[in-house]
Amino acid sequence: MKFVLSISLFFLSIVGTLAQKAPSYEIKGTIKGLKNVDVYLAHYFGSSQQVIKDTARANELGQFTFKGKEALPKGLYLVSFSTTKYLDLIIGTDHFSFETDTVDVVTNMQVKGSEENAAFYTFQQEMNKQYRAMQSMTDAQQVEVTRKRIAAYQKEWMLKNQSLFVSKLIKATFEPEIPAYKNPVKNAVDSAALYKYQFSFYKKHYFDNIDLNDDRFIRSPFLQRKIEKYFEDLVVQESDSISKDADALLAKIKQTDVRKYVIYKIASTYENHNIVGTDGAFVHIAEKYYIGEPKLWDTTTVRKMKERLAVIKPLIIGKKIPEMVLTDPSGKRLMLSTIPNNYTVVFIYDPECSHCKEETPKLQAQEAFFKEKNVGVFAASIVRDKAQWQKFITEFKIESWYNGIDVHLNPKSGVEEYYTDFKNTFDVYATPVIYVLDKSKRIIGKRIPADKIQDFINFYERKK
Template identity: 40%
Template sequence: MNKLYFSLLTFWISFAALGQTGYHIKGNVKGIKPEAFTLAHYFGASQYITKDTAQADANGNLVFEGTQALPGGLYMILSPSKKRVMDLIIGAEQHFSFSTDTANVIGHMQVKGSPDSELYYKYQQHVSGYTSEINLLQRQLQFRQDLMTTTKINNLRRQLMEYYKQFTQENSNSLTGKIMRAGAEVELPTPPKRPDGKPDSAWLFHYYKAHFWDNFDFSEERLVRTPILQRKIDRYMQELTLQQTDSLIQSADFIIEKALKAGNKEMQAYCIWYLTNQAENPTIIGGDAVFVHLADKYYLGGLMPITDPTTVENIREKVNTIKPVLVGKTMPALSLTDTAGKAISLNDLKSKYVILFFYDPDCGHCRQSTPALKALQEKYKTTLDLQVFAASVARAPEQWKKYIRDFGVQSWVHGYDYSFRINFRKDYDVNNTPMIYVLDKNKKIIARRIPVEQLEGFLDYHEQTLSAK
């Protein structure tokens, strides 16, 4: 399990035990089997934290109860196979009952004693009437296009939006109202015209991004226990942010600053944890800098409100390892011994490009990657002045030499640490093999953690970028 995930998950489980009034939730669900069902709250969009289990009887009756209050949020009841049976919103009132039928959970749901869940299903039942009619009309359009049907659909959608606005306005202080509002789309104004008379789509995009969080209340910690926050973060970071390091850092800081200003520690902790956790495994070249920035600023800077000393020290160690080998930095010196027993230094290579290939001769992925890297070096050795510096991280010199013979890669520059003094993991961030760096003639890192299969595309793109400059 991811270390950052585990530390924050532990907090949420312990925090949820601090309630005072207890809970008693009695349900009757026609159609369920006499099995054990789980009550859990959302933790992001794809995770959940179990709070209780209850055994259903032959008539579909089950009771969840405990002596400590549950943390408020959007909950789900799960079957033994982890299939979601229904949702419940648990707010201040936690002694309530509900009844429904698996044939139509929403349509047959009746709740007594929980204002938030009552509102939630009142809204769902009202909306389902509109959506059923809209779906029916849309199916008709598949067979016959006509203006009247299209007009009906548009009218129904407008009525649906008006109902939503009225519902969230009338119930703005309820947890249900806040959840509904948090997930709502931004209303877009009519954009100005461009000089050619067309709507200015760029203006509209910037307006949408600037107002994306308008409906989300960062001071409401119960929104952490819904899937809405994670989904909004993902969309803002992946769809509304340019996938470049500086832009990603700016957007991540923007979200976290909103949480910090709102003052709720759980909200702050989730935003910092989730964004840092996502940045641990970047999907863009140079993306490690996002993780280093967030970890450095919020965890090591003391702004992360919920963590433990062990986690902080683990993060500090990782940041200290990655920082010197980020894209844009000069590769730290590396001196090894070649197959003839002579000292060979990375700085001795004068090629325009150097592929620094850390590998283990017995690593299956390394061996699979070697033929492709060999072909790449042969293709670009002359045209791009490209050389491979292959550094074995294994402590087995005979296997190292056999690897070179087996794959016929004698044209590469090979190095081995006979002194056994180099800590490849700590000094060069070699946590897994193969680990690849792409260096320019000055040994500046222009790419790292890049698969062999993507090297050719990257080199072509980099050459085009240099030519454009």
């Protein structure tokens, strides 16, 4: 009987344990100074986005609990408790608690049950203490002593916490240390050699302090910032250079989620970049890493990328623009390829578009320059309404331009026909769209602001 009873108790204890199974995550917080307000838990997605994962209600004592049945993806999170105030947390373990106040979140933070966050806030508290002390110092020697103390603390802290993700996060904020230049610097040539050495070393070792194969960095601001700074400041903004450096970076990244993230960031940067001549980098990335690595993506993404490439590849800088056949105001055929000018500004617009109406006078204002440089404006209406088109020409007094509309009368049937797919042939997803062509009708500029055409052509001629 005792045996049966013990088995029964054991069974009941198991059932009780299952019934009371803890949620996959439970984070208890207390922020003194809060009262009856909503508090949000979100993870970073790069440096410019946050993804809300949970919401809780703080009671009159500022106490709240985030709780859920599905484990949170690991990374750097923020707890937002007003429109301007938040605190950072590292989600590494799923059950912990913290307490602080609204007066000084960092200084008054206490953490239980999370080694990551305890180490994180210990580091921040010490750094704040040292930097506050240094701000009041007037003696240079004293400041230097404090700097060395900070560096020694950081080194010791990193060593002590090297197994934690927080150590990786802090390390990712450090710049690579450039070894001293060994050659003497006596003149401008030596200075140039020094700069080249420093730049080359810095670029080569730029990503040394961040683990490019740890997907937790996607849920932090640091990876996006590193990528953006690298391509903005250290990479020559030409398609070949961008493509080469992108290939070198991606060769280091094997982890699937990080690889997808970095590919996406680079591709999205250069699909419609504000620097002319970088669109070829987008084509390279799309062909090599989307079309060339289809297992990384779902079939819809690959299909849409193929469709996007079909539109944009014929329109990259240096390509001869596709033919455009329109009808001019006198009813005659107007072909883009026959425009005789040294330069052609292709202005694709909607007569009812307010932005088009703002940009048209900006083109007109450069008439004297256009005449001097033998620039012709080929203006194409995407709206096939002759009355609207002719009204636009008259209203803005652009009769001297090559004006055309995609309406063609079939000589046999007398039916109006349309020849041009503006969206898919000329990448017109919003109006106006501007292309700048050379005498051979090769694209030398695209999506240039209307009032910058003169500056662009001057720059182009200096660069030739």
